[in-house]
Amino acid sequence: MAASSVIVSENGRGRYQQTVCAGQHQLLADEPASMGGEDAGPAPFDYLLAALGACTSMTLRMYAERKDLPLEQVEVELRHDRIEIDGQLRDRIRRQITLRGDLNPEQRQRMLEIAGKCPIARALGQPLLLEAELAA
Structure with a gap:
């Protein structure tokens, strides 16, 4: 089975915000405010x-x-x-x-x-x- 690749990188829009690229899909990840994030996306x-x-x-x-x-x-x-x-x-x-x-x-x-x-x-x-x- 071929390995698939997901790329996660800081996006500079928040303390913990990440841009997640999975194929043609772009998602956002963040931590909740209780953990110091901005809750801009799923943890x-x-x-x-x-x-x-x-x-x-x-x-x-x-x-x-x-x-x-x-x-x-x-x-x-x-x-x-x-x-x-x-x-x-x-x-x-x-x-x-x-x-x-x-x-x-x-x-x-x-x-x-x-x-x-x-x-x-x-x-x-x-x-x-x-x-x-x-x-x-």
Whole structure:
């Protein structure tokens, strides 16, 4: 699989404001005022949650189409917090998935299982190789 590139750079319009270029799309990122930003765009964790939510919803839509399921709409609400486990603070993301349509209990349960198989959920749910290097 070819790696895609996203370029993030300070835009000079605020203390923490960033311009995010993903292909032909340009987005804005910032920190909320409570963190010293101007809240001019979503915070980095909001983008992480958005990526997981979008991937979850798209994966469920694709599965429903392949299986010809009567799925009318998917909505994914995501929340991030930090909890203590065995004396260590850990990040936790919780997804609440709403499935609208005439799905029976078995189909709904299978959809929940499929939600865990979306590529972003798989990447976040296992040790991730995260590398950084300085550009020349």
